[in-house]
Amino acid sequence: MNLEQTLNISVAKAVKSLYDFEPETNLPALQKTKKEFEGDLTVVTFPFVKAARKSPEQVGQEIGEFLLKDTEVVSKFNVVKGFLNLSISKSFWLETLNAIHSDNDFGITKATEDAALMMIEYSSPNTNKPLHLGHIRNNLLGHSIAEIQKANGWKVVKTNIVNDRGIHICKSMLAWKLFGNGETPESTGLKGDHLVGKYYVIFDKHFKAEIQELISKGLTEEEAKKSAPLILEAQKMLLAWENNDAEVRQLWEMMNAWVYAGFDKTYQQMGVSFDKIYYESETYLEGKSEVERGEAIAAFYRREDGSVWADLTGNGLDEKLLLRADGTSVYMTQDIGTAKLRYNDYPINKMVYVVGNEQNYHFQVLALLLDKLGFEWGKNLVHFSYGMVELPEGKMKSREGTVVDADDLMLEMIETARETSQELGKLDNCTAEEIETIVRMVGLGSLKYFILKVDPRKNMTFNPKESIDFNGNTGPFIQYTHARIKSVLRKAVEQKIEFSSLKNIGLGISEKESYLIQLLNEFPSVVRQAGEEFSPALIANYIYELVKEFNQFYHDFSILKEENQEMKQFRLVLSESIASVIKTGMSLLGIDVPERM
RNA sequence: GCUCCUGUAGUUCAAUGGAUAGAACAAGUGUUUCCUAAACACUAGAUCCGGGUUCGAUUCCCGGCAAGAGUACCA
Structure with missing residues (x-):
């Protein structure tokens, strides 16, 4: 108790x-x-x-x-x-500290054999452009929530649905075919996802020009958008793709392979991974047949032009398109298929989608559609709806070139960490390899913490002109505190001080010290709450509070120079426990902490 | 139009219905013969407006105002 x-x-x-x-x-x-x-x-x-x-x-x-x-x-x-x-009572706190210090899994509940299984979908990129800051928030949240749920005793399967087919990828393919001159990642030195993204932009540029031309010929904007030659060509390509046209499929496979190679690098740099990856190209047919089954059981209906719809007006929503008139499928179609396949593949107790709040409506509809199709789990899907990352001037727009690229940003943070380390001369005694590891930890730590400390449900602002801080309520501040403690602990070992546990629980410790134990004691309930609320921010704020208090303690008290041996041992046990909670807590955020920095 | 979300210091973020609304950055000022100053301390600064419920409201309810998102044969 x-x-x-x-x-x-x-x-x-x-x-x-x-x-x-x-x-x-x-x-x-x-x-x-x-x-x-x-x-x-x-x-x-x-x-x-x-x-x-x-x-x-x-x-x-x-x-x-x-x-x-x-x-x-x-x-x-x-x-x-x-x-x-x-x-x-102080003795209660000291007993508590002893218990915490001797518990190697303090705050963590490991999954048992028969634990419930949670599948968490996150990332879910489109293969027509590189990942940007919005994806970073998604990936960091997804990864962190998976870690948090694991720490709460769930079995977790991290999954990713790659949106590798559809009209968007056809646009890139078409642009490359028309204007690419056979460019490849090798020939250009560009990362594959960036190369394909470049052609998505090129498509848009030419498409816009065609629209302007048609408007000048007297068409309305809406008519122009529907009749521009490029979009008609892209639609033809999508149809050819769905009909397994060999040439289109070959081009598609080549360009997707470029993108995957690029994504892999980005994921690796970010430190996220997946247990099971689904590809829309492999699930959309299941979706189509489900839609057809829905039509057969009169859950959905077909219009005269051949398109298939769900009428959700009875649920207070609109009508929703499920298959286009030309028979090709839309985003919703594949999401139905993917959901069904997942429930076939795994004994899922809870399915969580980490997807931005701009898709709230989509998931409301998805749950209803699955329900209409007779899947009893349909209404239990959890849409973990997180807020957008905005720039000071508003939403990021890829077509206007205002997106903050994920690869660039991570690299920039690492370089800033390197410069700061050099200025402060912190890593002068380290090998090149150690420096590399540490500046990467610190650079990514600052970025990850910056994003995860914010309540995930809220929109947040990122100003690219102001670099992310390394002081104050930041990742590096926490990492630095961890390194400081580790440094003290190393010295204690050098001095052969034994501090495995406390014998005397009658020690007269200060208010600051007992408060630190009280904070440590809160860690398990913070982990639990973070799991219940799906909020890494609770962990981030907790660690910050702990670290801030520790730094005050560190400033005002001596650890190794304390003359009372029992008190010295107590402070070492306390410090070690704090370092351990910092490390565990940060790992729940997907952030590594260094031994020195 | 309809639906949803959000309004807290100059800025970025906190605050299960509880005490004098907390931090950080930015601004100003101090602390290093002392375990890492990426630290610590001090000063100044905020609940969009109006009602209601309550012993008590940043929090819950209603009405404004403001910003954002969704409402596509886009994803």
């Missing part, structure tokens, strides 16, 4: 015995005592005032006295207005 549970039970006993009061709902949770007051945890007494028919202060006083007798862990208390501030 943890501290909060112990106290909650005691408080419940107190109000029952003092006021014969049994709240219908759960008691309001204990909260941490604010810094400016004495105490560790606080009970708010207002909810009991009515039943007690006494003032909030009196109620606090009476519950406080009850707790003092009822439980060992409360050593004293004070009452300020309706707030009962409890001080927890």
